[in-house]
Amino acid sequence: MDDLIWPLSNLHVAASFLASDIRGTSACPEFASATKNANRSDVNLDDWFEQVANCSGVDIQSNTSNYPDVIKMLKCCGPCILMMPDNGFIVLLKTKRQNAVILNYKQQFSLLPLTKLKDILTKEHVLPLRQSLSEQLLPLGLPTKQHEKVLESLLIEKLSNTPVIQAWIFHPAAYDNIFAQFKQAKFLKGLMLSIGAALLFQIMLIISWYVIGLGVFETNDHDSVFSLWALLLFSAIPFYYLSLKIKNRLSLDFGAELRKQLLQGILKLKPNDVRRHSSGHFMGQVMDIDLLEAQSFGMSFIAITALTQVFLAGIILAVAGVSWSHSILLTTLLILIGMLSLKYYREIKRWLAFDLQLNCKLSEQLVGHRTRFIQEMPEQRHLVEDEDLSNYTKLCEQLDKWGAVLTTFAGRRVWLFLSLLLLMPELTSDNVDVASLSVCIGAILLAAISLEQFANSVKYLLEARCAWVNLRPMYEGAAETCANSTQSQASFTHADSKGAEYPTIQARELHFSFNKRKILDGCDFSINAKDKMLLEGNSGAGKSTLGNVIAGAYMPQQGELSLNGTSFKAVYNELWRKKIVMAPQFHDNYLFSQTLAFNLLMGRCWPPSEADLIDAQTVCNELGLGKLINKMPAGLHQMVGEGGWNLSHGEQSRVFIARALLQRADLIILDESFSSLDPKTFNIALPCVLKRSNALLIIAHP
């Protein structure tokens, strides 16, 4: 048993093992020598796992489970690191039926029953409770089996809301290696299983035709032939059911995985990249996920099974058919489908690109509706739209035309007509081999159905492929962030522990340009722990750019930036942003259509504790928002933003300030956050900001 437990000092070896299994990289930060022999409670494990995630490029998700769901969680959380009640960890790779596959301390695999693993992991919570409950049950004098059952039910009841185990689950980071994600989610295995079941179903159908043919042409024992035929058909049903069930399950999981990854990708896009595109561009791209989700998995299944059936029919025609001509015809049609598919693919690409453009324009017109309504000449409003719509109609017509050509040539009619034409000599001959003729007709029918299915599914797969090309940058956004993070080997917390020796921020020779236009040209400065600084400058001088560089939103092209002595390059990730919080300019900040509490505390923690809510209320009171919250029927839980309570410009600015202050960062950057406040409100808000910030950088106009 001791072999199974990893000590804290060697946790990085286990983490490296899991990370390299997923991503092929094994760079994981060790705990500092000072903490190596320390107790687990002395280190912040979540922070450490975040560093591991950044260094290795895998995603690590911290997860807990309540007592009733422990087995369920263990079954799906591998590969993960589980926290032991005492000072150790267990590395769970996966589960095999009712056993857990564990990586032991000697880096060998061991099997452990899941129930035993559950007992080990939960003993801290369960043992004392079990003891006292057992004593309470004793006077009832229940037989041992019933006693245990009642005890387990009571434990489930008592611990249903208590997290009893904690795991850090490793999985591939958003996109970059999306196939690794699919591999881990066992999609390919499931797809193969489902296709296998579908093929078995088809083979049983073909055998049943053979049996029927046998009954008709070669035997008089019709009863037994009919029974055999019925038996074959009946036995084929479970395969059909199994194939559909696996396919549908996987389709749902695949869609969920795609959406999850897309969301991760979007959240990791660099702000500057996002700015270069309009919101409509992203909206259009995100809408493509429907195409990808709906078409790709199910249609891959249909395309593969249909193509396999076509090959099956081709083999039957070649082996049992009357001539090779059918096989040649089938191959020719497949080549034709391939060529038409290419043409159709080009048409969809053009159509989707234009559709994306229209989406961009539409969303921009919605956002800028008020400006257009007031300022644009009414007679000009629809000129461009009309032209766009006529171009769109032309593209749609082209797309439909080539779609129709593809399905017509690949449709069953062309194949049936030509193949029956080829069969004419045999059909009219007196010397016909009836058995091979019937097999040939069966194969022609199978090919007809499969060809049509194949052509239809290829059409949808091509649409999914185009959608993927559009969505790819979103997935790659995350990948690039991972790549940047993997350069990082330094541990932020180590330097942080020596933080007092360093200025909060130190910048040396910072350079930043937009399209070769220099905005920051060799900036040198430092900001100390309690500094309160004002950054003034003319419009366009680069103040916000500097703020964004310090906050980690923009990457400087040259120079050195460090926080508490740790280089920016070493911790360019979420950890940096936890320590430096920026309230961007009003037009760049966003009030979500959520509760006021969410908008205030989203950067601190959500869902919030009672203490967080009290803190949020106090900061709001200090910023002069107390009266407003009192007026709101639901107080802090009032819905705000679009469709909710419309906050005024000045109120919204103070919510943004409160949001930054509530994150308790080392440095807070406020970019023109006071510009919309009247002098009285400014005089209320400023003391709160000065009191509640550590280091502070205020960007303002002179």
Ligand SMILES: Nc1ncnc2c1ncn2[C@@H]1O[C@H](COP(=O)(O)OP(=O)(O)OP(=O)(O)O)[C@@H](O)[C@H]1O
């Ligand atoms: N994505 C971009 N591409 C090219 N140039 C940009 C981009 N973003 C900003 N700029 C330019 O960089 C310069 C600095 O912009 P920045 O927003 O930092 O100025 P600022 O000093 O904060 O101005 P203001 O006080 O008006 O807000 C401006 O001239 C701006 O036009």
